[in-house]
Amino acid sequence: MNKYFLILGAVILIVVGGGIYRKFILSESSRPYESGKTVYYTVIAERDKWIFSPEEIVVERGDKVVMEVINEDDYDHGIAIDAFGVSQRMPANATITVEFIATQEGEFPYYCSVPCGEGIVDGKKRTHFDMISKIKVKPAAATPTLSPNTNN
């Protein structure tokens, strides 16, 4: 028996199982939700501070988030949000735009994903590893149909 048939079988089984789970078992509240609303934010990687500011962004579940990410440094950074599959490079002294839909509730770190050194900021040592901020996704304010307010 060719090993690859077994692998293929296992893969099909897993994918079908996952599909069934999402279609029939996943609770209504856990399903990805899109409100159709778009929110805009500006995130700045401050010059030689190893920080994303603001350190916390609050959005509502279902919002489409459009982030303008500014790198003030002379070197590269990156921005990654695991949960929403975001991982973008931030070239030196440049601005990029990151878009995703916050389909799930929770607190999601967004962090620098490109090694960017370390330094002393206000007497405290900060490094690439400290360059983490948070996106808080709150429950949707209202049912989708009752949320007419869109862009801010």
Next chain:
Amino acid sequence: MQKVVLKVKKMHCASCAVLIDKLLIKQPGVVSVKTSYGSEKAAIEFDETKISLETIDGFINKLGYDLVRPDEQGFNVEDEEKKEALHILEAKRRVVAAFVLAAPIIIYYMLIHMFNVTHVHEFFDFLNLKQPFLTGSGFLAYGSYVVNYLFWIIAQPIKLIVGQFVDVANPPFDIDLNYFYWILSTPIQFIIAWPFYKNSFTSIRVGSANMDVLVALGTSAAYFYSAIGFLWFNIDHPFWESSAALLFFILLGRYFEAVAKGRASAAIKELLKLEAKEAHVVRDGKEVTIPLDQLVVGDTIIVRPGEKIPVDGEIVEGKTHIDEKVVTGESFPVSRTVGDQVIGATINQEGLIRFKAAKVGKDTLLYQIIAMVEEAQASKAAIQDLVDKISEYFVPTVVVLSVLTFVGWYFFAALPFRAGLMKMIAVLVISCPCAMGLATPTALIVGIGRAAKFGIILKGGEALEKAYKVTAIAFDKTGTLTIGRPVVTDFMALNIDEKEALKLVATVERGSEHPLARAVIEKGKSVFGELGEVKDFRAISGAGIEGSVDGTMVMVGNEVLMKNSGIQVDQYLNDFKKLQEQAKTVVFAARKGSPSNSSGQSPQGGDWQPIAIVAMADTLKPFAKEAIVELRKMGKKIVMITGDNPTTAAAIAREVGIDRVLAQVLPEQKENVIKKLQEEGESVAMVGDGINDSPALAQADVGIAIGSGTDVAIETGEIILVKDDLRDVVTAIQLSGKTIKKVWQNLFWAFFYNVVAIPIAAGAHLVFTQTSLGIPSPWVVSIMQNWGGLGQIFFNFSQATLRPEIAGFAMAFSSVSVVTNSLLLRRYVPPIERGEDITAPIKPKEPTAPASEVVTPTPAPAPQI
């Protein structure tokens, strides 16, 4: 039913052999197939009434390989060698090309990841780098300082050159460095590393998931993720270095292997070289010289002294001594006369003989030995590379895990498709350990190099991988355990000063060409340096010699000669017999007259008086005994195989402490003895030196050839003991064990980081570190609050999936630990080199265990052991 061993061309990986075996056996009429990738041979047994060789050939052609049928046999040694050299050259070219292309990528990314260096991905920014200054303290600060300095140094000359064309300070355009990396890694991935894809395809056809598949899978994932991600999605972190470094390291490993690999075909080449090229034949009453292939059975062939006997036959005229050592292993030249058999490739020493050819061409003993070596090599099961073995399980696991990861993120956590896809790719990319390709070759190269230092040549890693598993060791006697030529073992002077006796005997022997005479001459030379002249020399056929030395008549010969000459030796017969019982060749020496006699008395006068008993034998090599003792201590079964007679065999065995002896084993039976041991479940090493040992060397799990042996044995053996010191067998086995331990350790270090990184890449740890998506678990929060800075770091890592730092760290450190670990092997010093008396801890059992069991097999069946 027909059985053939044929060459198969165009095999490019071990799976090819499996593919041929698997598919060919399904053909009706094919009874058994065993293909060996290493020796490029297939042993096929088939029913010729059901399937023809042409059909089999056609079938193999369809698979993409080429079977060389006997009728198209163009076996050409030069072609073989050319192909071999080409193979190594190609491997080298690939490594060099991969290095040139991959070096910038590997150096750039590895350094950045290891030291957390600030960097830019833009060409002109890179050129405009300012001279760095140290910004802090600690490992990372110093590291990044050095790295930045390196980058700055590299940038300056480029800046100068580019500055000729473009204003570097104010560049008119941007060039992303990733374009360079993309251009560099594409040819590595698809041209230089194409064999991995080719081999993977074959492997997948036979249902095997070997290392090639793992490499193709991991590097393809890395390459396509990087290329597509960079060109279209502005991804933060292309994995160029993952694909480039991995392929470079593995190609390097393969090159090492190619260089170290012994040439299986070389043994055959040596065998063919042995053959006499021409023969002098009597045709129509005239002597003509013709090439060997024109000989026919029944030809009368003339062989002069010093010439090789061309084919097997029977002497019809003449008398001679023939050195048959190369074929039979017999230490002394044997006397042959009318009616006796002669064997091709042996050397006629003295007389001119004529013999009738009985076997020519492929029927000769030499060709039978060639066939045996070929078959043994073809049927030898290649050991599977450890990495391949691991890959067989690792590849399916990784594939399933990556799909699970996708399903977990996309279906279960119900996150965007992109999130699931990214994690899935991350799992595939991180799964292929960069250092995997180096784990085995580096350890083997260091092991082989170390062995060479101690005079042990290892042909490729396979011998090293098998030697430590050996449970039984078979020794050939003549030339292996013993020196292989007679030496004087006892010299007993009778009623005369020993030195004077030796001088007389050694000098008179100078007249003789007999090998025993050489032993005495050597002994004499070792004492006196130069020896005098001998006059009136006369050989007494079959009995001895006589001659005059400085006016003294000296006679050397057996007891019969003494008695016939009226010399009284009865009182010495006891000593004489005792020496004979020890399987030694013993002679008397006698003299007549005295050189010191200056009274004018005729030197011819006086009576014969015995002056010495000389015993000669083929003796043990130095340290043979110590080696055997040590091997026994290691729990190995020791067997001695010899073509010699049981008495001699038993004498040697007793001396060296071997209790399993097989005497009078015909050359073609030696291989059977090994087979038999293997059937008993032993993993057998064969130590030998003669042509007659070659099939056994090929059949054994590990063939060990003695450096002073024949070329064929050396070419057939996988391990060669250059120093001729049998204790090196012990060293080879010990070093093999050490090396294999290193290989395992290396594989552990190679896979360890990656195995740890896989769940992180998959985000599996989030299940434990977060209560629900995005909400850290209380225990993680408490660690963050209580452990200070360290807690914060832990927290940060625990909340994210695979960060490029982890990937880079895994890659760099697994490679470094593997190479370092291999280099540690250089510190190994074998016990004998440390000057330890390896025999000291054990008392030889000799007094109690001389009860050697000597088995003399009847000629027909394989010897019983």
